[in-house]
Amino acid sequence: MTAKAKRLHVITWGCQMNVYDSARMQDVLAPLGYAPAATPEDADMVILNTCHIRDKAAEKVFSELGRLRALKQARAAAGGRMILAVAGCVAQAEGAEILARAPYVDVVLGPQTYHRLPELVARASRAAGAVIDTDFPAEDKFDHLPAPAAPQGPTAFLTVQEGCDKFCAFCVVPYTRGAEQSRRLAAVLAEARALAAAGVREITLLGQNVNAWHGAPGGLGRLLRDLAGIPGLARLRYTTSHPGDMDDGLIDAHREVPQLMPFLHLPVQSGSDRVLAAMNRRHTVADYRRLVDRLRAARPDLALSSDFIVGHPGESAADFRATCDLVRAVGFAQAFSFRYSPRPGTPAAAAPGQVAEAEKEARLAELQALLRDQQTAFNAACVGRETEVLFTAPGRHPGQMVGRSPWLQPVHVTGPATLTGRIARVRIAAALPNSLSATLLSEEHLAA
Ligand code: SAH
Ligand code: SF4
Ligand code: F3S
Numbered sequence: 001m002t003a004k005a006k007r008l009h010v011i012t013w014g015c016q017m018n019v020y021d022s023a024r025m026q027d028v029l030a031p032l033g034y035a036p037a038a039t040p041e042d043a044d045m046v047i048l049n050t051c052h053i054r055d056k057a058a059e060k061v062f063s064e065l066g067r068l069r070a071l072k073q074a075r076a077a078a079g080g081r082m083i084l085a086v087a088g089c090v091a092q093a094e095g096a097e098i099l100a101r102a103p104y105v106d107v108v109l110g111p112q113t114y115h116r117l118p119e120l121v122a123r124a125s126r127a128a129g130a131v132i133d134t135d136f137p138a139e140d141k142f143d144h145l146p147a148p149a150a151p152q153g154p155t156a157f158l159t160v161q162e163g164c165d166k167f168c169a170f171c172v173v174p175y176t177r178g179a180e181q182s183r184r185l186a187a188v189l190a191e192a193r194a195l196a197a198a199g200v201r202e203i204t205l206l207g208q209n210v211n212a213w214h215g216a217p218g219g220l221g222r223l224l225r226d227l228a229g230i231p232g233l234a235r236l237r238y239t240t241s242h243p244g245d246m247d248d249g250l251i252d253a254h255r256e257v258p259q260l261m262p263f264l265h266l267p268v269q270s271g272s273d274r275v276l277a278a279m280n281r282r283h284t285v286a287d288y289r290r291l292v293d294r295l296r297a298a299r300p301d302l303a304l305s306s307d308f309i310v311g312h313p314g315e316s317a318a319d320f321r322a323t324c325d326l327v328r329a330v331g332f333a334q335a336f337s338f339r340y341s342p343r344p345g346t347p348a349a350a351a352p353g354q355v356a357e358a359e360k361e362a363r364l365a366e367l368q369a370l371l372r373d374q375q376t377a378f379n380a381a382c383v384g385r386e387t388e389v390l391f392t393a394p395g396r397h398p399g400q401m402v403g404r405s406p407w408l409q410p411v412h413v414t415g416p417a418t419l420t421g422r423i424a425r426v427r428i429a430a431a432l433p434n435s436l437s438a439t440l441l442s443e444e445h446l447a448a
Helices: 016-032 057-077 088-101 114-126 185-197 219-228 248-256 273-278 285-298 317-330 357-382
Strands: 006-012 034-036 045-050 083-087 107-109 131-133 155-159 202-206 235-239 263-265 303-310 334-339 386-394 400-404 410-414 423-431 436-443
Touching: 006 016, 016 034, 016 045, 016 088, 016 114, 016 155, 016 202, 045 057, 045 088, 057 083, 057 088, 083 088, 083 114, 088 107, 088 131, 107 114, 114 131, 155 185, 185 202, 185 219, 202 219, 219 235, 219 248, 248 285, 273 317, 285 317, 303 317, 303 357, 317 357, 334 357, 357 423, 386 410, 410 423
Parallel strands: 006 034, 006 045, 045 083, 083 107, 107 131, 155 202, 202 235, 263 303, 303 334, 410 436
Antiparallel strands: 386 400, 386 423, 400 410, 423 436
């Protein structure tokens, strides 16, 4: 007799690493017979993979749990069973609260224990109460994970580093993801080779502090060089980096590794040295500007992206103006900006000089207008240029294909579906606020 097929639905919030983790959780559960379900209504197990970075994150989880509780009760009334699991950073930070407020949850697990999911699910199936595992285990979860399932398309994420030792005053990540850990070089290369063999053309290396990867001598610069030698891999990216960990080898890689795309997410958070110090960022505005100059000298077409926080405790109007000045001086192709959100247990939450919400709101609106103008200008400057696009999927309209430029802009062309997974030369015809449209020139099979 074969076991009844079971279905799994995963809801993912947060950063790209959570996207990667959600895929790996599906890989771990596949041998237990769990196939993907399109909706929670179709699922025997639902996992919420959560994010704790800003406020309302936990509230979102509880409201989703309320909805799922009704589904679980309906299933039980019909004689069935639905397993409900909460994973990710809210689970790590607020595991006990989740069990207290939502006792119908079956499994709570942190980001470092999802290789134990089969055992946790088995225990939850036997037990009446909930099972919780928010350890930071000594074993490396990657050693206990099955090989990833076939990739979904020509681009893929690959986690190489996890956790963070920086302890920026505002941030929960060092608490939810734990200490910095690097995956070993051989394991990363093996996963990358498997992805390339399955048709992946572009890999984005992931880490909370990815440029602190130390899985082999030579650091991330060396890893990128090794990856560039894998046949078929035409494009490499990495995110997210701390300015303090950009070493010479990595900067040189931007000069010497053509597969490394000319777009870098390098968060600066603030343009005021006073605020950077209060944030415990361990770099100054001048450090950041020097670094940008060196990167641009190495790769003149490099475009930059950043994260910004406005209204961090102690940020004055003059500090905020300094952030706007830095934005104008550097010029960003794209950026994320957030209003400071106090996180329980972080030093900044208890710091003096909390900024009023209305003031944060006003500063955020001003900064976002400035960043939007820069993004629009960057896109507009691409019009008329020839560049290469990696096509990933059909567009919304018939006959349309979508891909990404080297600078990560979505690009639309009229072209055949056979373009998927190919890199083709295009001429940019028009710029929209968040994407470009282009005409196809010749198709180019780049030797990787
Ligand atoms: N490891 C990355 C990303 C951390 S989280 C890095 O070091 O840059 C992504 C972004 O969320 C951060 O860069 C920061 O801008 C923002 N963020 C983190 N904590 C925050 C908080 N308490 N309030 C508002 N934004 C926050
Ligand atoms: Fe958070 Fe700072 Fe670490 Fe980034 S470097 S994850 S912002 S503590
Ligand atoms: Fe969120 Fe955790 Fe990522 S808090 S941003 S899911 S590391």
